[in-house]
Amino acid sequence: MSTYQSNPPVNSLVLYKVRPARVVSVGEKIEIELDGGQRKRVRPKDVDVLHPGPLQRLADLVPQEGELQAAWELLEGSVTTLQDLAELAFDAYTPATAWATWQLVSEGLIFAGTPTQIEARPREVVDRERAAREAKHAEERDWQDFLARMAAAAPSPGDRERLIEVERFAVGLAEHSRILAALGHQPTPENAHRALVDVGYWPVDHNPYPIRCGVAIQDPSLRVPDLPAEDRLDLTHLLAYAIDDEGNQDPDDAISLDGDRLWVHVADVAALIDPESELEREARGRGANLYLPEGVVNMLPPAATDRLGLGLQEVSPALSFGLRCDEAGEILDVEIHRSWVRVLRVSYQWVEERLDEPPFSGMHACIEPFRSRRQRDGATALELPEVTVRVGVDGVRIAPLPRLLSRALVTDAMLMAGVAASRFCCERGIPIPYATQVLPEGLGTATDLAAMYALRRRFKPTRLATLPERHAGLGLPVYTRVTSPLRRYSDLLVHQQIRAALTGSGGLSEAEVMTRIAAAELSSAAVRRAERLSNQHWKHVFLREHRDWRGEGVVVELDDRRLTVLIPELALETRVRSRDLPGLNDRLRLGITEVDVPALGSGFRIL
Structure with missing residues (x-):
């Protein structure tokens, strides 16, 4: 509110907002001059009179020497006016002393108020306010010193705690970063990543993508129950082969041959993971194993793999799928048993060198009609380059994934088990998640790299549904994923449903199956994204090195x-x-x- 209701006199000193001004003329509006010579026309209520004048020039408002501290000590706890305070502190009330007095009042420390009512604040209030201001100034100095160290990429050890804010933004746990904004960087996770590397908070090869994608980065720590005592078919007389890449740590499938019958044995994970258990909920929440170049984060506790991984014990519990295949590639005589198997772990390369020898030659003869039928039914094979990316003490290693007949043999054996499981469940009305895929019209075939690249871009992803529909990309009329229950939740769910049918214990309803799959698919999509981005990250680290x-x-x-x-x-x-x-x-x-x-x-x- 204005000090005066009437117009101030010409050449008086007034306060306009927080600036001193000289009144030049008075009419319906008041014309004032501001420092710098700028003139404005304002309403009387927009100004407060500090001194009636005369003030000829704002330049005359020079600093004054007075006893404002002594004046406060005399007036502490009382109320005064601007004129009385100026006369007490400077022995004179002039435009210059009025302005000097008001500057101190506007600081709001020892004095506060308006030109006509100024409070000399009590000592305890002043001391408290002074301490708060000093702390704030120290904090601001510390903040500016910190920003200077960041700009110079020379942080101190104590800065690490502060940089947690930038890290949280870099991995998607915070929506903004005050530090990043103060340094003038665009607020993107990439810029936060770059800033953390520049100041040495993160090593130059730090991989932020698992956390950024919201996936678990440690194995579950839940207790794994003991294997229940139950009847199992003894298939230990058949030597089964768990064929995988060198260094694989979670062997959950193996194949063996019994005359013209092919057996696909899969780790019997559902024997330990009850559908209503905490272990099941943990697996559902993770969706799948997370395979990173720097290591694996398991969907299930490592103890589950130790007990159930095929070939990790002398004899392993399995869910075994037995089948025959006729000359037309039709799968016949499907059997599914809880079993005991004896498994030898070997590599693709080891089998590749023995494909012409038993039992692998017999396996190939059994599988070949199935493969040919898939191809006739439109299976699409895209031979785009694939590599493995590994991170070790010797840095990043990138190696091509060779096209081996042994790998194709295992792939088709696993597909055969998926078809067998699908038919078993279809015939018995067991609700499971079927893997289906619809391909766009007119895809044609691709024989060169550019055509395969263009074809892949038109592919639609595989989806899971409770209706047994065609998987066009695999050339299969019906299919479910069943051979990786240690590392993929949907396979575990199929196992649980089959086991319920084998034991007569009853399984989940179709609605329950789809609810669980929907939850797991969200998690597994995040896992796949983390894997894809992590592989890209390490490839670029390799190129930088x-x-x-x-x-x-x-x-x-x-x-x-x-x-x-x-x-x-x-x-x-x-x-x-x-x-x-x-x-x-x-x-x-x-x-x-x-x-x-x-x-x-x-x-x-x-x-």
Whole structure:
């Protein structure tokens, strides 16, 4: 509220907002002059009179020396006016002393109020306020010093606690970062990642994607129950082979041959994981094992693998699928048993060297009609480059995944078990999640890399449904995933439903199955995304460590002079510019131009 209801006199000193002003003229509105010479027309109520004048120039408001502290000590706890305070502190009430007095009052420490009613604040209030201001100033100095250290990439040990804020933003646990904004960075997780690496909070190869994707990064710690005593079919007279990549730690499937009958044995995980148990809920919440280049995070406690992994004990409990296949590729005589099996763990390469020998030659003969039938029924095989990415003490290692007949043999055996399980459940009305896929019309076939790349982009993902529909990509009329219950929740759920049918204990309803699958699919989608982004991350770390890398890329897509190039030895897709316009499937020699690990981006040029 204005000090005066009437207009202030010309050449008086007034307060306009927080600035001093000189009244130039008075009319319906008041014309004032501000420091710097700017003039404004304002209403009388917009100003407070500090001194009636005359004030000829605002430049005359020079600093004054007085006894304001002594004046406060005399007036402590009482109320005064601006004029009385100026006269007490400066022995004079002039425009200059009025302004000097008001500047102190506006600080709000020892005095506070309006020009006509100024309170000399009590000592205890002043002391408390002064301490608070000093603490705030110290905090601000500390904050500015911290920002300076961040800008210079020279943090102190005590800064790590502060940087947790940036880390939370970098991994998606916070929506903003005050520190990142103060440093002038755009608020993106990539910039937060880059800032944390720059100051040494994260190592240069830190992988943020598992946490950013919201997946568990440690194994479950729940207790695993003992295997129940129950009747099992003894199949230990058949040597079963768990065929996998070197170093695999969770062998959950194996195959054996009994005359013309193929057996696919799968770890009997449902024997230990009750559908209503905490273990089941934990597995459902995780959805699948998380396979990272730096290691595996299990869906189930490691003790489950130790007890149930095929070949990890002398004799292993299994759910065994027995079947025959006729010359037309039709699966016949399906049997499913809880069993005991004796398993030998071997590698794909070991089997590859023995495919012409029993029992692998017999397995191949049993499986080949099924494979041929799938191909006749439209199975789509995309032979795009694949690699394994591993991180160890010697750094990042990227190795191509070879196309082996032994790998194809195992794949088809597992598909046969999936078909057998589907038919078993269909015939008995057991609700399970079937894996289905619909392909777009007119896909055709692809024989070269560019065509396979274009074909893959048109694929629709496999979905899970309780109705047994066709999986077009696999060339199968009905199919369910059943051979990885240690590492994939949907397989475990199928096992639980089959086990319930075998024991007559009753299983879940169709609605319950779909509710559980819907929850698990959300989690497994996050797992797949974390795996994909983590693999990309480590590929770019590899390129940063090998900036002299030279390699070959294959043109798989053309867009004006921007080429999409696939680098087979890295299974990495990139975009490059070219003055010339090469053709699809042309091979280009590439070199690195830049690597930006936080942005998952590496630049290449044509050599």
